[in-house]
Structures are given as C-alpha cells and as structure tokens.
Amino acid sequence: MFYDDEPRGVFFLIDNKSFYASCEAVQRGFNPLKVPLVVLSEAENTNGGLVLATSPAAKKIFHLKANVSRKRDLPIDQRLWIVPPRMNLYIEKNIQINQIFREYAAEEDVWPYSIDESIVDMTHSWRLFGNSPREVARTIQKKIREELGLYTTVGIGDNPVQAKLALDIYAKHTRDFIGEIHYETVSQKIWPISDLTEIWGIGERTARKFNKMGIHTMADLAHYNPYQIKARLGVIGLQLYAVAWGVDRSQLKNKPIVKSQSIGNSQVLPKDYRSQAAIETVIKEIGEQVAARLRHQGKQTQCLALSVGFSYAAIEDTGCSGFSHGLSISATNQDREITEQLHFLFRKYWEGQSVRHVSVYATKLVADNYRELSLFEDGEQQVKHQELNQVIDEIRDRFGFTKLVYARSLTADGTAMKRAGLVGGHNGGNSYG
C-alpha cells in the first residue's frame, strides 16, 4: 500500500456521550454516566412519545438497546428519570464545547458538524499541548469534564474519515473513550467490519446493494473492482471504495463553510388528514414557518417545493407513497405569496388521498436586499404585507410564537399552537408565560 501521496494530518472527531441525556443529568447534579435517565419528547405527533436520548446507565440497568425509541418500550420504574427535552439548553452547551475546542486549535480549524459532534484539525497545534495526539485528546476530555460535567469521545485519524470511523466504531466502546485509525492500521481496523451499516455513508439500502454484489466486509469492498463499483453505485460507490482504504481527499480548508442551501420544515401529522381544507391549513402553517425563517435570515426563495406523504391506507390503495413537486417563482419571503403557491401546487397534484406527512422546502435562496414587486399586483398593498410580516416576526422573536397565530390555527386542524416553542420538532425548554 502506498499512501505517500495522501494528505496526512492530525484530525480529531469529538462527540458527546448521550448528549441530551448528559446535559439533563448535569443540570440535576448527577454524573451523566451513572444516572439512569432518558429524554422523552411528547410533542403532539410523536405518537405517544419519542425517546431522543438514553444515558449509559439507563441502557445498562434496564437493558435498553440503543434503538429503543418509543415511550411504550420504556420500563415503568421509579429509578428511571424521564425528562422532557430542552433543545435550547443543548444548543447553548454545544456552543460552550466548541469554545473549549478553540483553545486548542485555530478558529478555522474547528468545524461543528452537528449538535453534538465537531471535527477539529489539530495538525498545526497538537504539539503545543502534549507529547502525542492521544495525550492531547485526553487533556481536552478532562477540560470539558471539569468545566461542563460532560463526557466526550474522541476519534483520532490522519484524515477526517479515519477520525470519524475511529469515533463511531472504536472510541465509543473503549475505556478511555478514544479510538485511533491511521493509514498503517486501515487493514486491521477497517477491513474486518462486516456490518457495513456501521460505516459512515452506508445505510441499509447501500449495504444491501453491496451484499448482492458479494461484498460483505470492508475488505471485500477494498478489493472489488472500482470500475464495477462506479458502474453500479456511481460516485458515491467510489467514495465508499476510498473509505475502505481509509482515504479521504476532502480538503476542509478550501471548502467554504456551506451555509445551508435550503430552508424547510416538515411534519408527520398526528392523524390521517382527509379534507382539503384541513390539509391546506397545515400547508399554510408550515409555509408561514418557512417564510418566517427566510425573513429572519434575510433571505428570499426562488423555488418552493411541496412534498405530501400519503397515509398507509392511501399508499396501499394507490401504490404510491406521495408526491413532491417544485415551482420556480420570483423571489419572495412573504406569507401570502408562499401560501398561494403551495396551495396551487397542492391542488394541482392532490387527488383526494388521505395525508400523513407534509413538508415545505424553499431553495434557490437569494439575499433579501431588494424588494422585487410583482408586476401584477398593487405595489402599495405588497409593501403593507411586508411591513405587517416584519412586525409579526419581531413580536414572535420577543415574546414567543404563541402570542400571534392566525385564527385558523386555533381550529382543530391547526398544529401551529402545539408546535410553538419547538426546536427541531422538540421542546425548546424556554417558557414564554
């Protein structure tokens, strides 16, 4: 194996052990590893409750598997803490953790990846803090434990993908919560893996495809003909082939921070919706949520997409899971225009099926630094709409979303009231009185 030409650095991938559950444990003065605790979201459409996080002790004492995800699967036991999520608390903790990382690496070398994971390029700074990358990892773990009470796991690699696999496959199961993969240990650490879904980027579908091709381990993948992989799975297949060799040529430095290219909200409804008016109410609410986020971020959208997922009964009847259609429009972030376009799309494609899932996405975003007035409507009227929306946003920002909802949202069909205060679909944890 010749890895001489491959980029080689020192990368940490750091994540938090049972992050939400740990934050809740710390807030209550417990050790996150030792208290049996689950974070349970009981938002309206979670069908009785969705478990967002399970502490290590809860897994151990009650033999809960990592994939226990429903309230109905939880034991009834006084010892088990069951607490509601506070998404805003977790966001705040995440920011504090990344601040600590920045004490060990330059600003541009810290890449928050999700609410509980960050990539840190330690190539240029690790020597300042210890005699080996592993020792530095231990120092960072200790610091976070001391300052925030949280336990972190660290994957170390010569490139980001090695660090990611070291984290996912090894760090979580070792005593010191540290795993390492290097070019020299790829065959030993990556090739034996036979549950391909453990590999970042391989899900159920892709694993099944590989199995059908006779690929059952990462060693099989590494020794397969890459041209055939490309033919069957495209560039994604080639990327995974590279992963099997521990190769990752992504140059984090050169990549601009990818600001999200789309803004969208979606919702699984608490029951099947049948009437046009009821479904359109939900579409309107979600559309307005998207519009508010666009305005908040100073963006306008030039393309709206509506996805409608049918109920299981309707899927069985029609053999179709739903539809998804987009519409190019002139740039806007206004409630009324967005709702109108969404309703147009809905009426065009809906044929009476009962509905369980609705999502609205805004893409082709542009900065909201000019006002494009529609040629076909009274300009003054449009400006008034914009001003009204701006006032509504300000009130929502200051006092919370529930202070202002349209009368229609108060009918039985509306879900906006119940969704207020949710962050990522779960309780934000702030109370607005």
Added chain:
DNA sequence: TCTGGGGTCCTAGGACCC
C-alpha cells in the same frame, strides 16, 4: 420501525439550445 425533524448530496431523465 403503522410514521420525529432538519438538512445535504447524487442521479436519471426530460427540456431546451446550438
């Protein structure tokens, strides 16, 4: 998995243009 939510990226096929 009888239904969590917010994202990103890739691809096949069609429309359109020269």
Added chain:
DNA sequence: TCTGGGGTCCTAGGACCC
C-alpha cells in the same frame, strides 16, 4: 421527416446523516 450530437439546466426521487 422513419431527423445528430453535445451541453446545460431543471426536476423528482432516493439515500444518508445527526
């Protein structure tokens, strides 16, 4: 018209991640 070929853009759908 029993009509070439290549490039680009767009759309709908799929797959995956946390």
